[in-house]
Amino acid sequence: MDGQNQKKTGKQKAVNYAKWGYIFIIPFFVVYIIFTLVPQFLTIYNSFFETYRDGLTQIGPNFVGLDNYRAVFTPDSSGTIRILKYFANTLIMWVAGAVPQFVIAMLLAIFFTSYRLNIKGQGFFKTVIYMPNLIMAAAFSMLFFTLFNRAGPIQAILVQNGMIDQSFDFFAYKITVRGMIALMNFLMWFGNTTIVLMAGIMGIDQSLFESATIDGANSTQVFFKVTLPLLMPIFVYCLITAMIGGIQMFDVPQVLTNGKGVPDELSRTLIMYLNGYLINKNFGMAGAISVIILIITGILGGIVYRMLSAQYKAPKQKRKY
Amino acid sequence: MKKMITLLLAGMMVFSMAACGGGQKQETSAPATEAAGSEAADTEAAGGEASDQGKVFNIYAWNEEFKGFFEKYYTVPEGVTVNWIINPSDGGVYQQKLDEALLNQENAPADEKIDMFLAEADYIGKYVDSPYTMDVSSFGFTNADTEYEYTIKAASDQSGVCKGVSFQCCPAAVIYRKSIAKDVLGTDVPEEVQAQIDTWEKFDAVAAQAKEKGYYMTASFAETFRAFSNNCTTPWVDADGNLQFDDQITAWMDQTDNYIQNGYTLTAGVWDQEKTDQMYAKGKTMCFFGPAWYYNFCMTNAQDPEEGCPGDWCIVKGPQAYFWGGTWLLAATGSDNTEMLKDIFETFTSNEEVCSNLVEQDNQFPNNTAVVEKYANDPEYGNTAILDGQNDIAIFAELAKDIKWENHTNYDQLLNEGLQNKLQEYYNGSVDKETALKNFYNYVKETYANINVPE
Numbered sequence: 001m002d003g004q005n006q007k008k009t010g011k012q013k014a015v016n017y018a019k020w021g022y023i024f025i026i027p028f029f030v031v032y033i034i035f036t037l038v039p040q041f042l043t044i045y046n047s048f049f050e051t052y053r054d055g056l057t058q059i060g061p062n063f064v065g066l067d068n069y070r071a072v073f074t075p076d077s078s079g080t081i082r083i084l085k086y087f088a089n090t091l092i093m094w095v096a097g098a099v100p101q102f103v104i105a106m107l108l109a110i111f112f113t114s115y116r117l118n119i120k121g122q123g124f125f126k127t128v129i130y131m132p133n134l135i136m137a138a139a140f141s142m143l144f145f146t147l148f149n150r151a152g153p154i155q156a157i158l159v160q161n162g163m164i165d166q167s168f169d170f171f172a173y174k175i176t177v178r179g180m181i182a183l184m185n186f187l188m189w190f191g192n193t194t195i196v197l198m199a200g201i202m203g204i205d206q207s208l209f210e211s212a213t214i215d216g217a218n219s220t221q222v223f224f225k226v227t228l229p230l231l232m233p234i235f236v237y238c239l240i241t242a243m244i245g246g247i248q249m250f251d252v253p254q255v256l257t258n259g260k261g262v263p264d265e266l267s268r269t270l271i272m273y274l275n276g277y278l279i280n281k282n283f284g285m286a287g288a289i290s291v292i293i294l295i296i297t298g299i300l301g302g303i304v305y306r307m308l309s310a311q312y313k314a315p316k317q318k319r320k321y
Numbered sequence: 322m323k324k325m326i327t328l329l330l331a332g333m334m335v336f337s338m339a340a341c342g343g344g345q346k347q348e349t350s351a352p353a354t355e356a357a358g359s360e361a362a363d364t365e366a367a368g369g370e371a372s373d374q375g376k377v378f379n380i381y382a383w384n385e386e387f388k389g390f391f392e393k394y395y396t397v398p399e400g401v402t403v404n405w406i407i408n409p410s411d412g413g414v415y416q417q418k419l420d421e422a423l424l425n426q427e428n429a430p431a432d433e434k435i436d437m438f439l440a441e442a443d444y445i446g447k448y449v450d451s452p453y454t455m456d457v458s459s460f461g462f463t464n465a466d467t468e469y470e471y472t473i474k475a476a477s478d479q480s481g482v483c484k485g486v487s488f489q490c491c492p493a494a495v496i497y498r499k500s501i502a503k504d505v506l507g508t509d510v511p512e513e514v515q516a517q518i519d520t521w522e523k524f525d526a527v528a529a530q531a532k533e534k535g536y537y538m539t540a541s542f543a544e545t546f547r548a549f550s551n552n553c554t555t556p557w558v559d560a561d562g563n564l565q566f567d568d569q570i571t572a573w574m575d576q577t578d579n580y581i582q583n584g585y586t587l588t589a590g591v592w593d594q595e596k597t598d599q600m601y602a603k604g605k606t607m608c609f610f611g612p613a614w615y616y617n618f619c620m621t622n623a624q625d626p627e628e629g630c631p632g633d634w635c636i637v638k639g640p641q642a643y644f645w646g647g648t649w650l651l652a653a654t655g656s657d658n659t660e661m662l663k664d665i666f667e668t669f670t671s672n673e674e675v676c677s678n679l680v681e682q683d684n685q686f687p688n689n690t691a692v693v694e695k696y697a698n699d700p701e702y703g704n705t706a707i708l709d710g711q712n713d714i715a716i717f718a719e720l721a722k723d724i725k726w727e728n729h730t731n732y733d734q735l736l737n738e739g740l741q742n743k744l745q746e747y748y749n750g751s752v753d754k755e756t757a758l759k760n761f762y763n764y765v766k767e768t769y770a771n772i773n774v775p776e
Contacts, residue, residue, distance in 0.1 A: 052770045055447040055731050056420055059771065077759050077776055151594035169588070172751040259412055260742050263751030265760060276767040279413050279735075285770070 040294075047287030053280045060284070068288035082265075083273065083292065089261075090269040093178050093253070094246030097185035101242070104186075105193035110223065112194070113201045115209075126198075129191035140188065141255035144180055171257065174266040181253050181267060185246075193238055200234030201227060236308045240301055247297050250275070270296075375431055375657035378403045381419050381438035383410035386618060387488065387648055390683065394675045395668050398661060413735050413768075416444060423453040426655045436656040437665065440649045442491075443734035445475055448651055450731075454484035455652040457666065460659035462486075465671040467689045471726040476649050485651035488669035489679075490688045492720035493547065493612035495639030496620075498630070499709060501607040505531045511711065515637040518608075521576065524640045528585040531607050537584075540599035540606040542577050542748045543591040543741045547645040548610055549573035550737060556728040557736050563773045564736075564765055567728075574744070581748045588749040590741060597622050602630040612645050613686035613717060616707050624707060631706065636713045644724045686717045693718045732769055739764045 047068055051060035075081050108129065112122055119125070132140065147154050148170040158164045170176045204227065212222050228235075250271035253261065259275075261268025270293050277286040378401055382388060388405055397403055408418040422435055440448050448454050457464070464473050464483055472487035495518065499509035506517055506527065518524045528538035539545060553567035580586040587606075589595035599606040600622040611619060623629045650669070652662050668675055669688070676687035680696055684706050687693065696702045696714040703710035730736075740761055747757035762774040 050770075053420070054769070054771050056423065056451045056453060076763055078756070082763065149594070150589065151598055167588075169749050172746075172749045174751075260746075263746050263749075264756060273767075276764075279417065279768050280770070282767075282770055285767075 043287045043290050045287075046283045047291050049284050049287075051284045052282035064284070068284045069292075071285065072288050072292065083270070083289065085265070086268050086270050086273045087296065089178075089266055090247060090249055093181050093267065093269070094185070094243070094249060096178060096182035097189070098239075098242055098246060101186045101190045101193055102239070105190045105197055108190075108194045109197035109201055110227070112198055115206065126191075126195065129194055131191070132187045133189065133192050135188075137184075137188065137251040138255045140184055141252045144184060145256050145258075148176075148180065171262050174263055177257065177262060177267045181249075181256060184252050184256075185249070189242065189245075193242070196238055197231065197234065200231045203234075204230045232308065236305065239308070240304055243300060243304060244297055247293065247300070373657070374401075374660055375434075375436070376401055377432040378436045378658045378661055379406060379434065380404065381406050381408075381415075381422065381435055383408060383415040383439065383441075386614070387439055387650075390488065390669070390679065390685075391665075394672075394678065395665055398664075401658070401661065410441070410734070412738070416447075416734070419448075423448075423451075423653065426453065426653065429655075431657050434655045434657065435653040436658045437662060438651055438653055440485075440651055441734065442475060442644075442647050442649075442729070443737060444731055445649055445651075446729055447731035449476055449484050450478045453654050455654045455656065456482050457484060457486070457652060457663075458482075460652070460663050462663045462666050465689075467691045468670055469688055469690065469721060469724070471644075471724045472647065472649070472688050474726040475647075475729075476651065485649050486666045486670050487647050487649045487688050489614060489647055490686050490693075490717075490721050490724075491612040491614065491644045491647040492686070492717045492724060493610060493615070493643050493645040494636050494713075494716060494720060496609045496611060496615070496634055496636050496707075498604070498607055499633050499635055500630075501531070501536050501605075502635075505534050505536060505607060509635065511635050511637050514635070515639070518637070518640055521572075521640045525576070525579065527607075528580065529583070532583060532585055535605065537586055537599070537606040538580065539586045539608055539610070540596040540604070541589045541591045541593065542581060542586055542745065544586065544596075544608075544610050545576065546573055546591065546737070546741065548639070548641050548643045549576075551643040551645060552641060553728050556730045557732060558730050558772055561773070562771055564762070564775070570740075577744070577748065578754075588745065590745055592619075600630075601625065601628045602633070603628070604630075608639075610639070610645075613684060613713070614646065614648075616684045620707060632709050634708050635711050636708060636716055638716065638720060642720050642723050644720075680714060686714065686721070693721070732772065735768055736765065739768070 046061070048063060048065060049061035050064045050067070051058075051062075053059065072083050073081055111117055112119060112126070146152055149155070150169055150171075155164075155168070155170070158168075159166055170180070208226055208230070209222060212226050217225065248271055249269045253267050253269055254272055254275070257267055259272065261272055270289070274286055274289045274293070277289070378397070380388075380391075380403065382405060384407065388407070391403075406418075406422075408415045410416075419435075419438055422429075423438075426434055438448075464486070468486065469490045472490060473483055476485045476487065477483045497514060502514050503509040506514060508514060518527055524538075531538050549569040549572055550567075553569045555565060555567045557564065557567075559565050577586070581588065587595060587599070597619060598604065600609070600620055609615070609620070616624075623634065624631050650666065652659075652666075656662060670676075671689065673689065673692055676689040676692040677695070679685040679687045680692065680702075684704060693714060697712065697718040698715075699712075702712055702714065704713045743757045743761040743764060746752045746760070747754050752760070765772055765774050
């Protein structure tokens with residue numbers, strides 16, 4: 001009886017609050033609809049039209065059905081479907097940066113939160129590792145270009161020490177260019193990931209670690225059997241946001257290679273490809289590519305979520321107890 | 322110890338932020354000028370004498386070159402504020418920004434309308450043949466007889482209506498290092514050097530000699546590009562919209578293949594620092610290709626008082642006469658500062674004092690045949706800022722007579738730039754020629770949907 005009553009009043013209150021809640025989130029939805037949702041539909045709409053500029057003259061829009069999509073998937077003279085090539089580039093460069101990013105971030109997060117290590121001056125270190133993220137990606141990229149181009153200091157130092165030949169060019173090999181891009185993404189983002197993972201670890205009850213230790217678990221076991229499963233929700237969140245950011249990789253390779261994606265367009269990402277069509281406002285082709293990127297992002301997000309959520313559902317049930 | 326480490330880390334942080342700050346500044350310096358626009362409206366006009374004239378004069382440009390001359394030689398009428406909106410030319414950024422502004426010109430408030438904009442030879446046609454530029458005679462400007470014919474033709478639409486003027490004339494030549502020429506050819510006298518490089522065959526032979534002595538003939542794979550490309554007999558795009566390679570472009574590619582294979586040149590691009598570093602005294606490059614604007618725009622390293630080598634340069638016609646670039650000033654339709662436009666055009670074409678100063682103080686080659694003749698025939702005149710006192714105006718004047726304006730398309734800038742960018746990867750060894758050309762075709766298709774490329 002008593003319980004029922006409580007439930008009733010609780011419900012009523014919730015309804016009242018919910019009304020205000022909805023009112024408070026109206027501004028977000030209005031902005032979202034105007035600046036994100038409508039443009040998104042316009043992009044899809046535009047992708048069925050031929051619309052671009054020749055000089056100062058607007059051509060189109062003429063309805064062309066799926067021609068733009070067909071054009072995107074038509075192989076060029078050497079039989080390459082370019083969007084697949086750029087997708088592979090993007091993925092390779094992202095993975096090369098994301099693997100060390102997550103490994104290092106995880107290690108640092110464990111170190112910083114470990115009651116046994118109890119590292120001093122954490123505030124300072126956290127600030128320092130976060131620092132690269134504060135620098136504009138374009139500026140960071142420009143810095144790497146200045147350092148590694150053929151007239152730059154790195155070349156001069158290595159030539160002086162006889163490690164490379166004068167004719168060596170960091171921008172002539174896919175491994176060095178992709179390596180630089182991956183390194184920059186790693187440097188920029190590992191601090192951010194560390195902070196988020198730390199927050200996740202600190203949300204775990206310390207007594208779980210202690211009891212695991214008392215039960216005789218060593219550090220490795222504590223990490224894999226306690227920390228990791230309980231951290232999974234945060235980890236998946238980090239991974240999916242990092243992946244979406246990775247698919248949209250643009251400013252670092254664009255500035256580093258001056259938009260060329262050297263060598264042989266092997267450091268050209270999907271968004272750089274998209275950007276190429278915007279020079280003459282070719283919204284038809286750019287729209288088609290955007291839609292394809294949207295689909296790719298959706299599929300990849302779904303896969304990652306499915307794969308990892310299976311693992312973290314189990315501990316969720318355990319936590320209930 | 323801990324303090325030391327802390328200090329060291331803090332120092333590194335400050336340094337790295339400062340270093341990045343520098344890079345960032347370079348990039349964003351262009352739009353910074355836009356900020357000036359907002360305050361402009363507050364400026365009071367001086368008296369009511371020019372009541373129908375605007376108080377704000379907006380100029381679109383892609384670098385600071387003309388801005389320098391403008392501020393030095395043109396006295397802005399009292400009460401008028403000049404805004405410079407500068408966007409880099411690279412990758413077509415300048416054209417994109419300018420197009421947006423021009424298409425919006427009609428709806429823009431009077432003080433935000435573009436009054437004048439600068440255009441380069443590679444794409445001037447796009448603007449001249451559009452309603453967005455204004456007939457110069459509509460505000461009482463008439464082309465002077467002293468302007469070079471081709472500069473007027475370039476600024477005129479297909480029916481011959483002139484839309485602007487050029488403040489410079491750009492015949493281009495070979496600028497060589499005297500000390501290196503002496504070592505390679507045994508002479509540094511311009512006439513004798515010219516006799517040894519007056520055809521491409523001879524030029525190539527000298528390149529081999531230079532190589533033997535440990536020098537480079539040119540410092541960029543694209544250094545000779547303009548000497549070929551501005552002598553094309555067919556435009557980049559034919560009447561049906563098909564991309565075509567002129568024999569001159571093919572000849573350039575063949576020459577560059579040869580130069581790269583034999584190590585006669587560097588794989589640097591024409592604007593790269595690696596190339597301009599070759600202009601220091603320690604540089605090992607004999608020849609550079611450029612017009613008069615090249616001195617100040619590209620050869621600042623050569624003029625460096627400590628590491629440079631001013632006075633160690635001479636100029637000769639070289640294997641093939643050509644011209645390169647040029648900056649035209651075009652009148653934008655809708656400008657409310659027509660009197661000022663007329664005034665600016667006159668200042669930079671027919672004001673002999675200004676044109677003379679351009680020669681003497683700024684090493685330019687002005688668009689005024691009278692002034693040019695004066696210096697060409699003046700035995701006292703010599704260029705001492707870079708050259709060894711040689712009368713370069715006399716050589717440029719001779720070359721300027723032959724410049725013809727033909728076979729240009731509106732797409733030239735991005736096609737020339739794209740071809741060089743894609744081929745650079747072939748020349749530095751990262752792809753083969755076929756792939757480089759395929760990448761170029763893909764680039765063209767992507768940039769210009771209306772140009773057909775070979776399959």
